[in-house]
Amino acid sequence: MANTPYPESYYAASANTAPPRPALQDDVETDVCVIGAGYTGLSSALFLLENGFRVTVLEAAKVGFGASGRNGGQIVNSYSRDIDVIERSVGPKQAQLLGLMAFEGGRIIRERVAKYNIQCDLKDGGVFAAITAKQMDHLESQKRLWERFGHTQLELLDQRRIREVVACDQYVGGMLDMSGGHIHPLNLVLGEAAAVESLGGTIYEQSPAVRIERGANPVVHTPQGKVRARFIIVAGNAYIGNLVPELAAKSMPCGTQVIATEPLGDELAKRLLPQDYCVEDCNYLLDYYRLSADKRLIFGGGVVYGARDPANIEAIIRPKMLKTFPQLKDVKIDYAWTGNFLLTLSRLPQVGRLGNNIYYSQGCSGHGVTYTHLAGKVLAEALRGQAERFDAFADLPHYPLPGGQLLRTPFAALGAWYYGLRDKLGF
Template structure:
């Protein structure tokens, strides 16, 4: 039986609900595979439109990236709208750009509608180490404003020290439509909302086979779900269930630590406005305060999703570079989680046959995108596919060298960009 990882989030979750294992044959309109943000968001939108929905989950609600991530509400996609414009042209980019800030609004609407307690805070900062990164943020501000985000402020070298107590940055960009949450409590609250609307959730019920056809059947070890539609929402934890989805994506691990609770004075000194922060490096660091004033600090990527032997040894030096004043602070939690990387760094959305839909490959930008994905998947199942098609028509390619070479090629590319970050070029 798979339980939540030993993270701060699991230790501080609001609910300790055990949903039943699937032991029978059930029927519904839509079977969703995976009880992370993509699956939960899709279920809520469908249930609100009158569909009957069953979710099968291999472990626990929020077991994967949805319950382990840095908890930051970051807008847009892992490749920004200007890259999309150059790749697919103005019309498709305008559709995707119009959706770039929708995920955060969906999260806030869900929290308000269903009374989800997840320590929601407004405000996220992108921090620049050098003038080149600052020029990028200036261009990003113009780009995002062109697509409707009017909650942005450039921070010069003085202003950024007003919001984060470190001398590492030359400036930054504050996005007040960003923010941060307790990610597992958000997932658990959304699951409770699914059940309140009549949806069914089965834990410890991995999908082991899908019989495709007019009425597809999702098989678990002890049961099955027959439905009109199937939505595959397993992301980095899907495994080989759908072979067509495996060659163009790669699970990657990221590491996070959480300190002991800080004094109110120290926490306020580090992050006076309680914004979350991520830097502008290719292999970026990200951090924020928890609801009980712990510093949650993450960074680094392990290609191929291997678990490092000593997470604190990897992340603590990064934290101390930013905040040397935490040298004597104890680390209470250290954990890792997987996200799904695509070669384009853009999400993969599509349909296999007439009734098997999927969304995956958030590439580290999943908290907001997955909530948007639920909405566009639900729209497509209702026959409104324009926004779904805007994502589905994005070009995607397999990693060079096939699956055997995914990890070394990606790690080599990352090392190149990491060197550029260090040199500031």
């Protein structure tokens, strides 16, 4: 049987020790079968276990193999489309409920880290950096918007203040969110997996779900076993393939690229990011970066539509890094990797139920670290019969990507080119 290891990355190279987990080779019964051992799946599993459910998790490769173990490691609040956009689409009542949940994911992460003593280099503080006056105007509006929903840990930064937190000359200002922050993402998901097992949950690795047998008592089939369950949670996101065909038409896997420098040393690291906050700019095709615990700069950006792996990641990302920090021109890149996220046309997550017992959440559209932790709680609530918050997400409208399977990638790339041009021209 194939054994899929982690792809090479800084995170895989610096991961905490984790126990080997077997592949499923038998028939088992459980209350809930979770497909996918990333943030969505493990967050769901933890909330369910804490409420007395028996839970079995199936992972096609290794815990955190997908986006959960490869992302930029930034705790960013709200959704990929903010609450005002949601309000215009669905009205004030539904938007109010979604708005109140927009800042919950980060709190869940911190609660998990504290409760289960997860060692993942958690740091507080995230900065949105404005390159143009128009972007700064947007941040001022965003601050007012978020404060409407009770989120008050925000500070606007003028040009002088932003240069106190990031040594980059291209920013005209920004906004600091002290409830944002950053983590070692793979170590977070490994800690959550250990927490699942500490509560009696079972995780099988190298056990891809190849078929779901639907019905009153659904069965998930793997190459060498099967799981009979009362409920199924599909939590594979960009790595779910065609397991649930009706979900594939309304989403598209996309790749994003990340590099990690050699260790910079305390002095240079302190000059670049004196308060050790993470940063993302306000462009449509944004760049994001932060320091690791051993003082490397982790820098990401760019989108490859259709989730192809670029031939030379460093050639794509290093120029972006040097535009931000020209002082790093002689610094060596030790790691370069790519990972996939799942894009929806609305840029909002797809949540729903198939029949009476198959639940899903997917399509974070690049904003998944916090949302996935919230999603686990919302899915667990729905399985317990408390569906108000689940329904607020499930009722969001979603549409097929234009062009169907064949043309959706070039259409999306054309749209990204248009918005990228707007970024460059300052519109």
